[in-house]
Amino acid sequence: MESKRVLIADDAAFFRVALRDILKKGGYEVVGEATNGAEALEQAAALRPDIVILDVVMPVKNGLEAAREISQLKLPLKIVMCTSLGYEPIVEEAIKSGACAYIIKPLSETKVLNTLGSLGIVKSQP
Amino acid sequence: MGDKLVIELNGGRYALDTALVTGIVEVERIPFLPGQTSFVGGIISLRGEPVAVITLKKALGISESTEAGPKKVIVIKEKNKLLGIDIGGSNVSFLWEEELKKMPVNSEQDRYTDGVIDPEGKKIKLINWAALMVEAARILSANGI
C-alpha cells in the first residue's frame, strides 16, 4: 500500500522534527514542512498531501485561518489540528474551520499515530 | 521493451537493458575479491563506489578461463545494488526501442537468459540480470557458516 503523504505546519522546528520522527516510524511520508499558516496553504495546494497537520498558534497566518482556507481549496485531504494543553475550547472552532481531528500537545507517538490512524483515508476520495 | 545494449561473446549475442547500465569501465586487471569462486571475478570501483564483478562468459558457461589483458566491465544498477559484468574484450552495440518494437520475443529461457529476439537471423538472448544478481549474492555469502 502506498504510504500516506503528510504536510506538517508548526513554527517550532522542535515539533516539526518530533512529528517527522513519529510519522516516519508510523510509515507516513512527510512531503512538506511549513513554518506558518501561509506556507501551509501554499504547500497544501502545491504538494497535494493526504493529511495536513496544523499547529494552531503560528505567525503570519494562524492554524485556524489556514484550516479554513485550505478547506476552501476542496482538496481530497484531511486536516488535523494540533493544540496545546489549555486550548481545548479552540477544538470546536477548529472543527468548524474544516479540521476533522485534533491532537493535544505534548505530543506522543501513540497520540499522533492513533489520531492519524483513525482518519480512515481513502486515497481516491473526491 | 526499452533500448538494449548488445554484447558479442564468442559469436553469441546477449542483450541487456540500457536503462540498467550506469557505466562502462575499462580495466587492466580486476582486483581479487576474498573467497571469489564460480563466476565471481573480483572488485572494481565506479565513481567512488566499490562494485563486485562477475565474469559473463563463466556465468553463461561459454568459457571457463579468465582471459588476460584489458577488459570492459559493464556496471548495472538496480535500486541501490551495483553489479559489474566483465565482458572481456568483447564488442558492444545498441538496438533501439524503435527497431525492437517490430520484433517478436521468443520466450526460450536459460538459467541466466529469459528470452530471445531475432533481428535479421542474428539470435540475441536477453540476459536475466536479476537472476545473475541473486546468484552472485548467493555465491558471495556462501562462505560463512
Added chain:
Amino acid sequence: MDTSKYKALYLQETNEHISGIEKGLLTLEKDPAEGGAIDNLFRHYHSIKGMSASMGYDPLTKLAHAQEDLLDKVRSKKIALSPPIISTLLECLDSLKELVKKVEEDSPLDTDINPFLKMLASISEVRIENAAGAATAPRVSPQRETAVINVKEAFTANELKISNVMKVDGKVFDDLLTTVGDLFMVLSAFKPMTHASRSIEFKDGVHMLGKAINTIHKNILSARMLPIGDLTQSLPRIVRDICKASGKEVDLKIEGTEISLDRSILENLGSPLVHIIRNAVDHGIEPISERNSAGKLSVGTIKVKASIKRDRAIVEISDDGRGIDIEKIKKKAIAKGLSGDRVLAMSDKEAIKLICLPGLSTAETVTDTSGRGVGMDIVKELVEGIGGSLEIESTLGKGTKIILELPRTTSITKALVVSIGYEQFLVPISKIEKVKEVKTSDISGGVLELNGTEIPIISLGKTLGLEDSFDRDTYTILIVENTRPALGDKKLLGLKVDDFGDEIDAYIKPLVPPMSRLWGVSGIALMGDGKPVFLLDIAQIVSKSPHNNTLAAK
C-alpha cells in the same frame, strides 16, 4: 518521547524565543500601543510552554503557561498593559532563563517558581478587578522608572549572546566525515611520493597537511560521540515492562555509561541490545519458583557493563539465569540438518556459537514480549552490521554472558597495507601484535620461533581463497591473537603475506549487497588512485577459515 534527541533543538529554539520575549518587552516598554508585539510575545511564551511540556520540564511549563495566560488577558483587553506588568514579566523571564540554563547543564530544575507564579497571579487578579474602571488609568511615573531600571539590568546582565548549542543536522557530520575520508585518501597518495622526494618543503607540506586532516578528523569524531548512557537510560523501563509481562523479577545493573561511541554506532546498538536483554529475561532468568528451588535469590540480575579495550568498546550483558544447555543446542543443530559428526566433535566453546545459526536460538515457548524471540542469528547480524563481533559464554545453571566488541568510531581505521601476489589488503592495526619479516627457511616447519615460543603460521592468501603466489625468499608475518581452537592453546598466530607497505588512515565504506555478507572482510576502502581494497576481518579469518584448515607455510 525520547527527549535526549530533541534537547539541542529545544535549547536552540527556547533561547530564540527568550530573546524574542526580551525584545518584545522592550518594544512595549517604549511604545505600549504596539499591538503586534503582544501577539508575538504571546506566541513566544506559548511555544516555550508547548516544548517544555513535551520535554517534561515542569517548572518551565508552568512558568511559561502563567505568563502566557497573563498576556492572553492583555491581548483580549481584559487587563491593560502597564509598566508593573512589563517589569514582572521581565523578572519572570530571568527565572525562565535560569531554568533553561539548568536544562542545558543537565542540573535539576530546582528553581522555586512559586514566588513568580504568585506575582503573576496577583497582577492579573488586580487588573481584572479594576478592569472596567482602571484600564485607562493614568500611568504613575515612579512605576515606570523602576521598570526601566529593571529592563536595563536585564539587558546588561545578558549583553549580546547567542546560544552555545547549535542545531546541526546529523547528515552534515556524515558529509564532513566523507570529505575527510577523501582527504585521507589524497594524503595516502601523497605520502609515498614524499619518500622519494628530496624536497624538504614538499615533505613538510605533506606532513602539515596530514596533521591538519588528523585534527579535523578528531574534531568531527568527537562531535559525533555520545555516551552509552544516552542509550541505556531507557533500559530500566524496558526491563520493568518485560518483567511485568513475564512475572519475573530482575535487578538491572548498568555500568560504564560514560563510555562514548559514535552516534551512528550507538543508534544501531539499541536494537540488538534490547533483543539480548529480552532474551535474557524471557529465556535466561528462571521463574521465581525455579530460582528458589535452585537456591538462587528470587530476584534475578542482569548486568550491562561497558568498557574500553584498545580502540574498541566492549559491552557485556550478563544474567544469572539458567544458562545455555549446550547438549540441547547440539541436538537441535543436528535436527536442523548439520552433520552429526561435525557437531559432536565440537568443543563447548564452538558449540555454543551454534545458537547464532538461523532458527536455533528460538525458544520452545512463545512469550508475550519476545514472541518466539528474535533469534541470535539476527542479533549477530545486527552487531556485525556495525562492525562489531559477538561472543557467548555460558555455564549451565549459572548464567549467560554475551560480549559485544564494537568499534567506537566509524569509517576511519588505522590499517596496514599488505600484499599477496598482485593483490593488496588492509589489516586493522588494532589487530596486529607484531609485524615480522622472515626468510623462507625461518618458517619451513609451519611455525615461527619467537622469544622461545613456537607460533603456528597460516597463509592469509590461501585462507582467502587466493591461488598460491610465486615462491619468495622473504615473507612478512603478521602476528595476531589466536582464537582458533584447532591450533591448540597457543596465544598467538602468524598470518603469512608476501610484503607490507604503509600504515594508512583508511576511510572504510561498509559492504553493501551483493557483498554485504562477504566472508573474511569487514569493509572496503578506495585508495588514492580509486583502487578498491578490502579491510580484512582478522577475528573471523583466525577463528574459522572455510578454505584451509591445515598449517600451510611451504
